[in-house]
Amino acid sequence: MKRSFIREILEAIDEETISFAGGLPSEKLFPRDDLKVATLTALDNPKIYQYGISNGINELREQIASRYTKEGFPTTKDNILITTGSQQAMYILAKFFENKDITIEEPSYLGAMNIFRLNHLNMFGVKLEDDGINVEEFEKSFKETKLAYLIPDFQNPSATTYCDEKREEIAKIVKKYDGILIEDSPYSELFFDKKNIAISSKLPKNSFHLGSFSKTLVPSLRIGWIRADEELLKSLMIIKESIDLHSCGISQYILAEYLKDEEKYERHLQEIRDDYAKKANYFSEQLNKIMPEFKHQKPKGGMFLYGSFEEGIDTFALVQECLKKKVVFVPGNQFYIDKVPNPEIRFNYTHSNFEQIEKGIKLIKSCL
Structure with missing residues (x-):
C-alpha cells in the first residue's frame, strides 16, 4: 500500500x-453565515452532545430520503445510513465485499482504488468512453464479478457523464446477472445543464448509492451517506459500529438544522x-x-x-x-x-x- x-x-x-x-471546493462559496446560524441553534439542543444511533439521526436521514423521493427515487429514512464522509461509505462496502472481484472504470477514483486494494478486492478495469463506460466490455466483466463500482455523474477523474442509453443498459446488465452496483455520486448536484437520473433508481434492491455534503456544503463536517435497500443496509451496520459507533452527532444536527430551509x-x-x-x-x-x-x-x-x-x-x-x-x-x-x-x-x-x-x-x- x-x-x-x-x-x-x-x-x-x-x-x-x-x-x-x-x-477542493471554492472556499468563497461556503455558506458560512447560514451555517453559523444553524450551528448556534443546534447547540441549544441537549441531544447534540450525547451518543447517537449508528445509522444517523432521524431528521437528517428523513431530509436526505425526501430529496431522493422528490427526484423520483422512492426512499425512506430506513434506506439511509449516515457515514463519516463518502470515503467511509466506500470503506464499509469494501470491507463487506472483502476478497471479491470488482469491475471498475478506467480511469477511476484514486481514493476508491486504494480502499479496494486495502481490502483485497481484485479490480478489473473497463475503458471509459466519452458518454460512459464501454457497455459490451462492462457486461463481459460484470458477468464474472457481479459487483461494480461506477461514478456516472461528472466522473472523477475524467469528468465523463453517462448518457441515458448507457444508464439503461448498465441497469439491465446488473439485473440480468443479479449483481450489485456501487454508484458513487458526490458530484451529481454540480450539474451545469441538467441533473441525471441515478442508475440505482432502476435497481433499488441491487445497488448502493453514495452521496456526500462535502462537495455541496463544506468538507470539514465529514457527512456522507449510503442509500440502499433496508436489508442490504442491515448487513453494513456491524462494520459501521465497529469503526466509530456513529458519525459525528454535532455535524449531523448542524446539517439537519441548515437543511430545514430547502429553498436556501x-x-x-x-x-x-x-x-x-x-x-x-x-x-x-x-x-x-x-x-x-x-x-x-x-x-x-x-x-x-x-x-x-x-x-x-x-x-x-x-x-x-x-x-x-x-x-x-x-x-x-x-x-x-x-x-x-x-x-x-x-x-x-x-x-x-x-x-x-x-x-x-x-x-x-x-x-x-
Missing part, C-alpha cells in the same frame, strides 16, 4: 503554489453551479489558447477537467518539474490499476480564481 498521491501533494505545497490537484439550500447549490460553470469554461478556453496540444472535453459539471497530450509526454515526470515552479496537478497514471506512466492529466478548476488558472497553465506550458 502507498499513500494517496493527492494527499501527499497537498502536504508538499505551500500557499504560493497554484494547485489544480486536490478536489437550492439557492446555494445554484450559486455553486453558476460559479463552477464559469471556471470550467475559462479553464478550457485558456488550455486551448496557451496549451493547445493538450486535448480535452469541456466539462458539463463536477469539479474536474481531464485530457491528454500526444504520446511521449510522461505527465508523472512533468508534475515533478511543475512542482519546482509551484504549480501542481494529478498525472493520469494515478487513476489506473497498473499506474504505468501516461500522457493524461486531471485538473481541478473549482478552487482557483481566473488569474491563478491562466498563470498556472502558463507555468505548466513552460515545463513541457
Whole structure:
C-alpha cells in the first residue's frame, strides 16, 4: 500500500503554489453565515452532545430520503445510513465485499482504488468512453464479478457523464446477472445543464448509492451517506459500529438544522453551479489558447477537467518539474490499476480564481 498521491501533494505545497490537484471546493462559496446560524441553534439542543444511533439521526436521514423521493427515487429514512464522509461509505462496502472481484472504470477514483486494494478486492478495469463506460466490455466483466463500482455523474477523474442509453443498459446488465452496483455520486448536484437520473433508481434492491455534503456544503463536517435497500443496509451496520459507533452527532444536527430551509439550500447549490460553470469554461478556453496540444472535453459539471497530450509526454515526470515552479496537478497514471506512466492529466478548476488558472497553465506550458 502507498499513500494517496493527492494527499501527499497537498502536504508538499505551500500557499504560493497554484494547485489544480486536490478536489477542493471554492472556499468563497461556503455558506458560512447560514451555517453559523444553524450551528448556534443546534447547540441549544441537549441531544447534540450525547451518543447517537449508528445509522444517523432521524431528521437528517428523513431530509436526505425526501430529496431522493422528490427526484423520483422512492426512499425512506430506513434506506439511509449516515457515514463519516463518502470515503467511509466506500470503506464499509469494501470491507463487506472483502476478497471479491470488482469491475471498475478506467480511469477511476484514486481514493476508491486504494480502499479496494486495502481490502483485497481484485479490480478489473473497463475503458471509459466519452458518454460512459464501454457497455459490451462492462457486461463481459460484470458477468464474472457481479459487483461494480461506477461514478456516472461528472466522473472523477475524467469528468465523463453517462448518457441515458448507457444508464439503461448498465441497469439491465446488473439485473440480468443479479449483481450489485456501487454508484458513487458526490458530484451529481454540480450539474451545469441538467441533473441525471441515478442508475440505482432502476435497481433499488441491487445497488448502493453514495452521496456526500462535502462537495455541496463544506468538507470539514465529514457527512456522507449510503442509500440502499433496508436489508442490504442491515448487513453494513456491524462494520459501521465497529469503526466509530456513529458519525459525528454535532455535524449531523448542524446539517439537519441548515437543511430545514430547502429553498436556501437550492439557492446555494445554484450559486455553486453558476460559479463552477464559469471556471470550467475559462479553464478550457485558456488550455486551448496557451496549451493547445493538450486535448480535452469541456466539462458539463463536477469539479474536474481531464485530457491528454500526444504520446511521449510522461505527465508523472512533468508534475515533478511543475512542482519546482509551484504549480501542481494529478498525472493520469494515478487513476489506473497498473499506474504505468501516461500522457493524461486531471485538473481541478473549482478552487482557483481566473488569474491563478491562466498563470498556472502558463507555468505548466513552460515545463513541457
